[in-house]
Amino acid sequence: MRTFKSVLLYCVNGIKTERKKMGTIVDRNQLVEEMQIGHSTLTKYISQGLPYVDRGGSGRLATFDLEACKQWRQERYGKTADDDESMQQARLRKLQAEASLAELELQKSHGQVIPIEDVAEELADLFSKIKSQLLALPVITAGLVYGKETVREIQAIIDEQIRIVLIELSSKYIKEEEQEDELTRDIKQELPQ
Structure with missing residues (x-):
């Protein structure tokens, strides 16, 4: 016992x-x-x-x-803990990607970013205009420099024609920016103070 x-x-x-x-x-x-x-x-x-x-x-x-x-x-x-850790890392990457996407959408809605297709289209249009204007320069300047006797006179004419082309190309974008500024001012004036 x-x-x-x-x-x-x-x-x-x-x-x-x-x-x-x-x-x-x-x-x-x-x-x-x-x-x-x-x-x-x-x-x-x-x-x-x-x-x-x-x-x-x-x-x-x-x-x-x-x-x-x-x-x-x-x-x-x-x-194992490693499995959970890799799963947590995958979830974290997913959350970060979703947050980035949401942030991008917000920036897009505020006009802070634009789709790359729009940029590509705009650049293609710009390069096409540059190309056509530059290819037209010899035709335009040939008649203007004909009969000029000094190199300096010829250079002045060519320089003037290049500047005209550059002003025409940039004026389109300056006008668009001015229109956007006017639109922004109009919207701000319509908003209650």
């Missing part, structure tokens, strides 16, 4: 043995951090049978055996 002391000693030794078998004991916050999961995921895991050392309650914090919890998750889901 066992005495109370021997039973008590047996229980204490059993607890010590169990503690030696256990790994690192952590609380809820440490477990979330170590397993790289959210608190809601931990709550779900607990409801699915995640092992715990002490469930907590009445002012006591729940405690968990970190290694046992990691093993439980590995057995149940086949996941």
Whole structure:
């Protein structure tokens, strides 16, 4: 027959043995951090049978055996912390991409950015005008320089014709900017103060 002391000693030794078998004991916050999961995921895991050392309650914090919890998750889901980390990184990249897209849409709605197709079309139109005007220069200047006797007179005529072409090309864009400025002023005047 066992005495109370021997039973008590047996229980204490059993607890010590169990503690030696256990790994690192952590609380809820440490477990979330170590397993790289959210608190809601931990709550779900607990409801699915995640092992715990002490469930907590009445002012006591729940405690968990970190290694046992990691093993439980590995057995149940086949996941390791690295899997969760790469998943979290993928989610973060997705959120960043969505935020960038939303920011771009906002800038587009405020007229701060324009679609690349519009820019390409505008540049193609501009280069076409430059090309046609430059190709027309020899025809225009040939008649104007005919009969001139000095190089200086010829250079002055060619210089003047080049400047005329440049002014014509830039005046289109200056007019558009002036129209946009007038439109902005009109809109601001219509807004309540």
